[in-house]
Amino acid sequence: MTDIFKIARFSISTRSIDPPRGVVEIDTETSTLRFELNEDLAHSLCADLERFLTQPAQRSDARSAGADAF
Numbered sequence: 001m002t003d004i005f006k007i008a009r010f011s012i013s014t015r016s017i018d019p020p021r022g023v024v025e026i027d028t029e030t031s032t033l034r035f036e037l038n039e040d041l042a043h044s045l046c047a048d049l050e051r052f053l054t055q056p057a058q059r060s061d062a063r064s065a066g067a068d069a070f
Contacts, residue, residue, distance in 0.1 A: 005029070012037060 009027040014020075022037040037045075 005028040007026055008029060009025075011025045012022050013025070014022045020039040020042065022042070024035045024037050026033045026035075
């Protein structure tokens with residue numbers, strides 16, 4: 001399984017307005033990752049974050065007990 005890293009900092013900067021393009025920068029404890037962001041991906045990211053922030057509280061059980069460990 002792939003390691004999960006804790007995000008230390010997250011930023012988005014605009015490269016162009018028409019068409020919308022940007023750069024996502026994610027810092028971890030050991031490195032900085034940079035990704036190009038386009039309008040379609042930005043809308044998808046917004047929808048995913050909205051779903052994450054509004055999901056109902058889930059019952060804690062043995063399978064998810066380690067999920068908050070990172």
